[in-house]
Amino acid sequence: MKKILTILVSFAALIAANSCSKDFIEKTKPYSLTSETVFSSPELIEANLLGCYYVFKSSNPTFMGGRAVVIADSRGDDMVNVSNPQTLSDTYNMSILGTSSENNEIWAYAYYAINYSNVFVDKLEKYNCAEILGQQKYDQFLAEARFIRAYSYYVLCQLYSQPYCINPDALAVPLRLTGLESSGNNNCPESTIAQVYNQILEDCMPDKLPADATVAGDTDAISRASAAAAHLLRMRVYMAMQNWDAAITEGKAITGFELAEDVSSLYGKTEKDVAASGEMIFALPSTTKDKPNTQMSCAEYYHPNAQVSWIDEANGIASKEGYFLNEDARVNKLVSEADGNGYRYTLKFMDYGGHLDWVPLMRYAEVVLNLAECYANKTDGATDAKALLAQVRRRSISADDDVIDIESLNGASLKTAVYDERRLEFLAEGLRGFDIIRRGESFTKKNAFVDINVAPESNKYVWPIPDQEKSYNKEIKKK
Numbered sequence: 099m100k101k102i103l104t105i106l107v108s109f110a111a112l113i114a115a116n117s118c119s120k121d122f123i124e125k126t127k128p129y130s131l132t133s134e135t136v137f138s139s140p141e142l143i144e145a146n147l148l149g150c151y152y153v154f155k156s157s158n159p160t161f162m163g164g165r166a167v168v169i170a171d172s173r174g175d176d177m178v179n180v181s182n183p184q185t186l187s188d189t190y191n192m193s194i195l196g197t198s199s200e201n202n203e204i205w206a207y208a209y210y211a212i213n214y215s216n217v218f219v220d221k222l223e224k225y226n227c228a229e230i231l232g233q234q235k236y237d238q239f240l241a242e243a244r245f246i247r248a249y250s251y252y253v254l255c256q257l258y259s260q261p262y263c264i265n266p267d268a269l270a271v272p273l274r275l276t277g278l279e280s281s282g283n284n285n286c287p288e289s290t291i292a293q294v295y296n297q298i299l300e301d302c303m304p305d306k307l308p309a310d311a312t313v314a315g316d317t318d319a320i321s322r323a324s325a326a327a328a329h330l331l332r333m334r335v336y337m338a339m340q341n342w343d344a345a346i347t348e349g350k351a352i353t354g355f356e357l358a359e360d361v362s363s364l365y366g367k368t369e370k371d372v373a374a375s376g377e378m379i380f381a382l383p384s385t386t387k388d389k390p391n392t393q394m395s396c397a398e399y400y401h402p403n404a405q406v407s408w409i410d411e412a413n414g415i416a417s418k419e420g421y422f423l424n425e426d427a428r429v430n431k432l433v434s435e436a437d438g439n440g441y442r443y444t445l446k447f448m449d450y451g452g453h454l455d456w457v458p459l460m461r462y463a464e465v466v467l468n469l470a471e472c473y474a475n476k477t478d479g480a481t482d483a484k485a486l487l488a489q490v491r492r493r494s495i496s497a498d499d500d501v502i503d504i505e506s507l508n509g510a511s512l513k514t515a516v517y518d519e520r521r522l523e524f525l526a527e528g529l530r531g532f533d534i535i536r537r538g539e540s541f542t543k544k545n546a547f548v549d550i551n552v553a554p555e556s557n558k559y560v561w562p563i564p565d566q567e568k569s570y571n572k573e574i575k576k577k
Contacts, residue, residue: 133221133225134225136221137221137222137224137225137227137230138225138230139230140230140231140235143222143227143230143231143239144239146218146221147218147239147242147243149214149218150211150214150215150218150242150243150246151246151321151322151382152388153207153210153211153214154211154215154246154249154250154382155382155388155457156207156210156211159203159207159391159394160207160390160391160394160395161204161207161208161210161211161250162211162249162253162382162457162459163382163384163390163394163395163457164390164394164395164396164398164457165200165203165204165207165390165394166204166208166253166528167396167457167459167527167528168186168396168399168400168407168528169186169189169200169204169257169528169531170256170528170529170530170531170532171407171525171526171527171528171530171531172186172189172190172407172531173189173190173192173530173531173534173541174530174531174533174534174541175410175413175414175530175534175541175542175543176409176410176414176415176416176521176525176530177400177407177408177409177410177414177525177526178190178407178408178409178410178414178441178545178547179399179406179407180547180548181406181407184199184393185393185399185406185407186200186399188200188201190543190548191548191550192541192550192552192558192559193558194558194561194562195562196562196563196564196565196568197564197565201561201562201564202564202566204253204254204257205254205258205563205564205567206564206566208250208251208253208254209250209274211246211247211250212247212250212251212274213274213277213278214277215243215244215246215247215250216247216274216275216276216277216278217277217278217279218243218277219240219243219244219247219277220276220277221277222236222239222240222243227239237303237306238306238307238308240303240306241303241306241307241323241328242307242322242323244301244302244303245301245302245303245307245323245327245328245331246323247301248297248298248301248302248331249331251271251273251294251297251298251301252298252331252334252335254270254271254294255270255271255291255294255295256531256532256535256536257560257561258270258271258560258561258563259271259291259294259560260291260554260559260560261338261535261536261537261538261554262291262292262295262338262339262340262536263338263339263340263536263537263538264538264554265291266290266291266292266295266339267290267291267292268290268291269288269289269290269291269575269576270288270289270290270291270293270294271288271289271294271563272286272287272288272289272571272573272574273286273288273289273293273294273297274286275297284570284571284572285571285572285573286571286573287573287574287575288563288574288575288576295335295338295339298331298332298335299332299335299336302328302329302331302332303328304325304326304328304329304332304351305325307323307324307325307327307328308324308325309324309325309354320378320379320380320381321380321381321382321383323380324379324380325351325352326352326353326354326355326379326380326460327379327380327460329348329349329351329352330348330349330352330379330380330460330464330465330468331460332348333345333348333349333465333468334468334536336348337468337471337472337536338536340475342472342473342475342476345468345472346469346472346473349465349468349469349472350469352379352462352465354376355376355377355379355462355465356376356377356462357377357462357463357466357489357490357493358375358376358377358493359375359493360375360427360431361427361428361431361432361493361494362427362431362432363375364377364378364458364461365432365445365446365447365448365455365456365458366448366455366456376462377461377462377463378458378460378461378462379460379461379462379465380459380460381456381457381458381459381460382456382457382459383456384453384454384455384456384457385454386452386454389452389453389454390453391453394453395447395449395453395455396446396447396455396457396526397447397448397449397450397453397455398450398453400443400444400446400447400526401443401447401448401450402434402437402443402445403450404450405437405441407443407526408441408442408443409433409441409442409443409444409525410543410545411442412544412545412546413543413544413545414521415518415521415522415525416442418518419501420500420501420502421518421519421521421522422522423495423499423500423501425495425496425499425500426494426495426499426522427493427494427495428494428522428523428525431445432444432445432446433445444525444526446525446526446527447526458527459528461527463490463493463523463524464520464524464529466486466489466490467486467487467490467516467519467520467523469482469486470482470483470484470486470487470490470516470519471483471513471516471517471520473486474512474513474516475513480507480508480509480512483512483516484504484505484507484512487504487507487512487515487516487519488504490519490523491504491519502515517533520533521533535559538554540552540553540554541559562576563576
């Protein structure tokens, strides 16, 4: 862990980020590259910023480029993962220990991304980069780095903290806001989830990021932070706080996007697949030189050939009436036929051999269903909630083929319908596990392989901080 947190700004990091332009590559290389040199030109500064994205995604192990997405779903109840310790069986069985491999990896690479962003932010100020970049570009680069830090902390809070709605003063994770470039300075106590969430809200600065309407269909833009991505992350935090009005304000601020006509067009390994529809807000690309390693990509868990994680038709969302209909495009286009064992798999990540699938982290469909949930939780919001729910559901299944009458829903039945629609819409996209903890619900799984019921008061509900972190950081208080 100490090695992970000791990150130096280096030329190697710039090359690893695949961020240098052809013109830069052809220029004469400096014989001695210092931090001051790296932050001496707009091209080099931006290359280092793209290094932040590279670390956020990571290749081996992956962070948000695969591993964390699968972990979030493996904690949930819509996918079955009966495999081995290398393919997240501890996560699925809710038996994570301080020594579990996925625990150590997620912690280390989340803080790797946080620290890389912290170092970048520190250097922007130290080397007067506003004069080099101009104020507008300086503000944008600063906001992009802080967004990566914010997103990393958001993910950590979904694993290592009690739900805000149960106890906002519960200890979460150490909140590190300055970069570490040498050994030492390891001690840092946990902050509360309220403190971390407030920092996330502060770090998301949509007014400093590119305008939303310019990113639809732009592959470069959807793989970097935009105003829409910052608003959506703030929306997620406000929903966790159950501040429905603030969340609605953030959702309504997201413009320039629309639901794709064909939901299946949102997945794949080509730029056209992920950008052309105008629905994708933030997604992580993979290239032949920068892709997840073995057992790190989404395809290696979800692809039919992997036989690691399949759809739970016995007790997951696929077992509920109205949510696995053959007439639904999310089923007939994005779910495999049953294999020899009777298992069906998601077809969202199909590059099993190449690992080049883009990973969708934020789609406009989430904004719509987030708004539906917010309105469903307001006493006068049922009409709006039903209209928003219908937007997403009717994209994939017609009213004539649907067994669910959206207009008849009210109160608890409306909330349940919105929750269930999220489960089907974002199957295998990493939202289910986070939704469970956000609402303070129990983790329940019951199928032929497991029978699990982990309530928020259980010591299995929250991941323990890794033993390795405790060995360096002497101010950790949580067991």
